[in-house]
Amino acid sequence: MSAVLVGLPKRLVTVEVDGQSVRVPEGQTLLEALRGQGVATPTLCYLENLAPVNACRVCVVEVAGQRTLAPACSRPVEEGMVVATDSPRVRHSRKMVLELLASSVDLSLADDEIKGWMATYGVAPERYGPPAPPAAAGERDRRRAGHHEPPDGSVAATVAQPVKIQDDLYVRDYSKCILCYKCVEACGEDAQNTFAIAVAGRGFDARIATEFDVELPDSACVYCGNCVGVCPTGALMPKSEWDLRQSGQWRPDDQQVTETICSFCGVGCPLELTVQDNRIVRVDSPLDHDITRGHLCVKGRFGFEHVQH
Amino acid sequence: MFGAGGGTTSYEEVEQTDLVILWGSNARETHPIFFHHVLQAIHRGARLHVVDPRRTSSAAWADSWLGLEVGSDIALANAVGREILAQGLHNRTFIERATTGFEEYAAAVEPYTLKEAERQTGVPAEQIAELAHTYATADRAVLCWTLGITEHHNAVDNVRALINLALLTGHVGRFGSGLSPLRGQNNVQGGGDMGAIPNKLPGFVDVTDDVERARFETAYGTALPPERGWHLSQMFDAMEQGALRTLYVLGENPADSEADAGHARALLSGLDHLVVQDIFLTRTAELADVVLPAAADWCESEGTVTNSERRVQRLRKALDPPGQARPDLEILADVAARLGHDWRPVTAEGVWDELRSLSRMHGGMSYARLDEHRGLRWPCPDEDHPGTQFLHARLWEQPRQGPPAAFAAVEFVPPLDVVDEDYPLRLTTGRRLDSYNTGVQSGGFASPMRKRRESLLLAPEDGRRLDLADGEVVRVVSRRGHIDAPVAFDRALRPGLAFATLHTASELDTNVLTNDAWDPKSGTAEFKATAIRVEKRGAEQPGRDPLAEPTGGAFGPAPA
Numbered sequence: 066m067s068a069v070l071v072g073l074p075k076r077l078v079t080v081e082v083d084g085q086s087v088r089v090p091e092g093q094t095l096l097e098a099l100r101g102q103g104v105a106t107p108t109l110c111y112l113e114n115l116a117p118v119n120a121c122r123v124c125v126v127e128v129a130g131q132r133t134l135a136p137a138c139s140r141p142v143e144e145g146m147v148v149a150t151d152s153p154r155v156r157h158s159r160k161m162v163l164e165l166l167a168s169s170v171d172l173s174l175a176d177d178e179i180k181g182w183m184a185t186y187g188v189a190p191e192r193y194g195p196p197a198p199p200a201a202a203g204e205r206d207r208r209r210a211g212h213h214e215p216p217d218g219s220v221a222a223t224v225a226q227p228v229k230i231q232d233d234l235y236v237r238d239y240s241k242c243i244l245c246y247k248c249v250e251a252c253g254e255d256a257q258n259t260f261a262i263a264v265a266g267r268g269f270d271a272r273i274a275t276e277f278d279v280e281l282p283d284s285a286c287v288y289c290g291n292c293v294g295v296c297p298t299g300a301l302m303p304k305s306e307w308d309l310r311q312s313g314q315w316r317p318d319d320q321q322v323t324e325t326i327c328s329f330c331g332v333g334c335p336l337e338l339t340v341q342d343n344r345i346v347r348v349d350s351p352l353d354h355d356i357t358r359g360h361l362c363v364k365g366r367f368g369f370e371h372v373q374h
Numbered sequence: 375m376f377g378a379g380g381g382t383t384s385y386e387e388v389e390q391t392d393l394v395i396l397w398g399s400n401a402r403e404t405h406p407i408f409f410h411h412v413l414q415a416i417h418r419g420a421r422l423h424v425v426d427p428r429r430t431s432s433a434a435w436a437d438s439w440l441g442l443e444v445g446s447d448i449a450l451a452n453a454v455g456r457e458i459l460a461q462g463l464h465n466r467t468f469i470e471r472a473t474t475g476f477e478e479y480a481a482a483v484e485p486y487t488l489k490e491a492e493r494q495t496g497v498p499a500e501q502i503a504e505l506a507h508t509y510a511t512a513d514r515a516v517l518c519w520t521l522g523i524t525e526h527h528n529a530v531d532n533v534r535a536l537i538n539l540a541l542l543t544g545h546v547g548r549f550g551s552g553l554s555p556l557r558g559q560n561n562v563q564g565g566g567d568m569g570a571i572p573n574k575l576p577g578f579v580d581v582t583d584d585v586e587r588a589r590f591e592t593a594y595g596t597a598l599p600p601e602r603g604w605h606l607s608q609m610f611d612a613m614e615q616g617a618l619r620t621l622y623v624l625g626e627n628p629a630d631s632e633a634d635a636g637h638a639r640a641l642l643s644g645l646d647h648l649v650v651q652d653i654f655l656t657r658t659a660e661l662a663d664v665v666l667p668a669a670a671d672w673c674e675s676e677g678t679v680t681n682s683e684r685r686v687q688r689l690r691k692a693l694d695p696p697g698q699a700r701p702d703l704e705i706l707a708d709v710a711a712r713l714g715h716d717w718r719p720v721t722a723e724g725v726w727d728e729l730r731s732l733s734r735m736h737g738g739m740s741y742a743r744l745d746e747h748r749g750l751r752w753p754c755p756d757e758d759h760p761g762t763q764f765l766h767a768r769l770w771e772q773p774r775q776g777p778p779a780a781f782a783a784v785e786f787v788p789p790l791d792v793v794d795e796d797y798p799l800r801l802t803t804g805r806r807l808d809s810y811n812t813g814v815q816s817g818g819f820a821s822p823m824r825k826r827r828e829s830l831l832l833a834p835e836d837g838r839r840l841d842l843a844d845g846e847v848v849r850v851v852s853r854r855g856h857i858d859a860p861v862a863f864d865r866a867l868r869p870g871l872a873f874a875t876l877h878t879a880s881e882l883d884t885n886v887l888t889n890d891a892w893d894p895k896s897g898t899a900e901f902k903a904t905a906i907r908v909e910k911r912g913a914e915q916p917g918r919d920p921l922a923e924p925t926g927g928a929f930g931p932a933p934a
Contacts, residue, residue, distance in 0.1 A: 282822040282823075326560055326688070327560060328670075330556075331557025331561075333683075333685060333749075336672075345693070355385070363807060367819050371670075371815050
C-alpha cells in the first residue's frame with residue numbers, strides 16, 4: 066500500500082520581530098508568524114480561505130536589507146529575517162493605503178478592526194477635499210483607458226456610483242468596493258471556478274465586471290454568493306440584509322448566529338444562520354471548516370425562503 | 375459495501391487523489407461543494423472522467439466524457455474490467471489477499487470486449503480502454519456515483535459492477551483511493567445508519583440476526599419483529615393488493631416523487647387512512663386524512679444528520695416553528711403516548727445517547743465530542759476514538775483482518791422500458807443546480823437562474839426532426855401516461871435522449887411518465903430510463919415539408 070503523505074516535519078527558523086527573536090515554522094508567511102506571536106497586523110485583501118493576491122498593501126512590513134516594504138500576507142519567513150512592523154515607514158505606508166481608500170471609497174460598513182487601524186494611524190481622508198459627485202449609472206463601467214484629463218484637485222476622486230440591484234438575491238454597491246479581489250478569487254480558482262467576474266479597466270477606472278458588462282442574471286453567475294461571503298466592505302450584500310439596512314431594521318444586537326447543516330444534498334455543509342426576529346437574515350459558512358472553507362452553493366446560501374414566516 | 379453501507383472515502387482524500395471518476399453523477403450541480411474538492415484536485419493535476427448520458431456541467435471539467443446509453447453502465451464497467459485484465463493491469467496481490475470470487479468475475483466479463491461494449495454503450499472503444507488504463511495505473515483513484523447508477527431496475531448490480539473495478543485495482547481502503555456514493559439528501563446516509571430501512575436495526579444490524587436483535591429487545595423492553603419489513607416500492611405493491619391500508623408519511627412527498635405518479639396518487643387516495651407529517655401541505659398531504667404540521671429539521675429542531683463521508687453532524691434550532699408546527703420527535707412521542715408508551719419528555723440528545731448505546735459504530739459520538747470535532751465519521755466506537763477517515767484499511771493488513779471482499783459477476787440487462795418505434799426517445803431525469811427534488815423546499819426562493827417554465831429538454835437535432843419550435847407545447851407520452859409540456863433544446867443531449875427534472879410537478883409532471891418497475895434487491899424504481907414519444911399538439915399542418923428549416927426561433931436563445 067502506498068504511504069500517506071503528511072509532508073516533511075517543519076523546520077523552525079529564527080526571525081527577529083520588532084527586536085524580539087522568535088522561532089517560527091519554515092514555510093509560514095510573515096502574517097501567520099506575526100499573528101502567532103500576537104502582533105496585530107491590518108489586512109484587507111487577505112482571507113484565510115483564499116490565495117493571497119497582494120492587492121491592498123495594508124499589511125506591509127519592513128524587512129531589513131530590502132529596498133521595498135514586504136506584504137506580510139504572502140512573504141514567507143526566512144532564517145535570520147529582521148522585521149519591523151511599526152517603523153515610521155510602515156506606519157506611513159499603511160496610513161497612505163487607508164487614507165487613499167477612505168478618500169475614494171465608502172468604508173462605512175468596513176469592519177471595526179479597519180476603523181480601528183484608521184484611528185491608530187491618524188487617517189485623514191478629508192484633506193483630499195470634498196468627494197466628487199457620484200458617477201451616473203454605468204458610467205464607470207464604460208470608461209476606457211487613456212481618456213482622462215488631469216484633475217484640478219478641488220475634489221477627491223471617488224468610485225461613487227448608483228447601487229446595482231439586478232435580481233432578488235444580491236446587491237452590488239460598488240461605491241464601497243476597494244478592489245481587494247476577494248470576490249474575483251472566490252468566483253475563480255480558489256472556490257467556485259465559475260469566473261463570472263473579473264477586474265476590468267486600468268488604474269482608477271478598474272472595477273469588477275461581468276463578461277461584456279452584462280447584467281448579472283445574464284452572466285455566467287450561478288449565484289453561489291461566495292463573492293458576497295468574502296466581501297470585507299459591504300459592497301456585496303445579500304438582498305435580505307440590504308433591505309433591512311435600508312429600512313433601518315438591521316440590528317446586530319438583536320441577532321443570533323446558529324450553526325446547523327444544510328438540507329439540500331448529502332454533502333453536509335455547515336451553515337451559520339444569522340437570525341433576527343425569528344427570521345433568517347443572512348447565511349454564511351465557517352471559513353475554517355474543512356467541508357466548505359466558507360463557501361456554499363445557491364441553495365445553501367439563499368434557499369431559506371421556505372422557512373420564513 | 376462489504377458489510378457497511380457507506381462511502382469508503384472522505385472529501386479531503388478527493389482533493390489529494392490522482393483520478394476522480396464521476397459515474398452517473400452531475401456533482402457540479404447536484405453536490406456543488408463536493409465538486410469544489412474535485413476542482414481543487416484538478417488544479418493539483420488530478421484527472422477527471424465523467425460517465426453520463428448527458429454532457430453535463432461536470433463533464434465540462436473532465437479530461438474525458440463517456441456519454442453512454444442510459445442504463446448500459448454494467449456493459450461499460452465490465453468492459454473496463456475486462457480491458458484491465460487483458461492488459462494485465464489488475465492488482466494481483468490485493469485480489470489474492472483481500473477478495474473472493476475473482477475467477478467467476480474474470481469469466482463473466484470475458485464477453486465484454488471493447489468492441490462489444492462500444493456497441494452496447496455507444497462509447498468509443500478507445501475511450502473505454504483509456505478509462506481502464508487510467509484507473510488501473512493511477513496511484514490513487516476515487517470512484518463516485520449518484521442516482522444515475524441507483525435509479526435503475528438493476529441498481530444493486532450497477533453498484534456491484536463499480537465495486538468490482540475497485541477490487542480489481544485495489545482502489546479501496548487506502549488514503550486517496552475509495553468508493554463514494556454521493557448522497558442526495560442531508561440524511562440519506564443517516565437514515566440508513568439509524569435503521570430507517572426495512573431490513574436493518576441501527577448500526578447495520580440485520581433484523582434476522584437473533585443474537586444482535588436480542589440486545590435491542592432488551593434495551594427497548596419489547597420484542598422486535600424478526601423478519602424484514604417492506605421497502606417503499608413493496609409498500610406500493612401492498613397497497614395495490616390491498617394488504618396495506620394505512621400509511622404514515624413523514625417528510626416525504628410520494629404523490630410527486632414516485633415513479634408512475636398517476637398510479638401512485640390513485641393508490642394513496644384509495645387508502646383507508648393516510649397520515650402525513652410535513653412542513654408544508656404537499657400534494658401528498660392534500661390527500662391525507664390527518665396532517666401533522668412538522669418543524670423543519672435543519673433549522674427548527676435539534677438532531678443529527680450524516681453526510682456522504684459518514685460524518686455525523688449536529689442540527690441546531692435557530693428558529694421557532696410557525697403556528698402549531700412541532701419537531702418530528704415531539705410528535706412521534708405524543709403518538710407513542712396515545713398508543714400507550716409514554717417516552718416523554720424526549721430530547722434529541724437523549725434519543726442520540728440511547729442510539730449510541732446500541733449502535734457500536736456510533737458509541738463514541740457524544741454531543742460534546744460532535745461539537746468539539748465538528749462532527750465525527752463512523753465507525754467511532756468509543757470516546758477515545760478519533761473517528762474513521764476511510765473504511766476497509768483492514769483489507770490491506772497482512773494478514774488480512776476480517777472477511778474478504780467479494781467480487782460479483784453481474785450481467786448487463788438493458789432498461790425495462792424499451793425504446794421502440796412507438797416510443798423512440800429515451801427520457802432520463804435529474805436535478806438542476808438551484809432546485810431540489812419536488813421543489814417543496816427550493817421552490818420558495820427567487821432564483822435568478824429560473825428563467826422559464828420547466829420544459830422537456832430535447833437534443834436540437836430531435837427538435838428539428840420533429841419540427842418543434844423552442845417553447846412549443848407538445849404531448850409527451852410514455853407507456854404509463856402522458857403530459858403536455860413545452861420543449862426546450864439542450865446541446866448537452868445527443869439525438870434520441872431527452873431530459874426532465876421533477877422539481878415542479880405543477881409545470882412538468884415528469885413522474886406521470888416514469889417507470890415504477892423496481893430493482894428487487896434495492897427497491898429503487900427505474901426513474902432514469904423511460905421510453906417516450908413526443909407528439910405535436912393542435913391542428914396538423916398538412917403539406918408542410920418535414921425537411922424544411924423550422925419556422926420560428928427553434929434554436930435561438932431561450933426567451934427571458
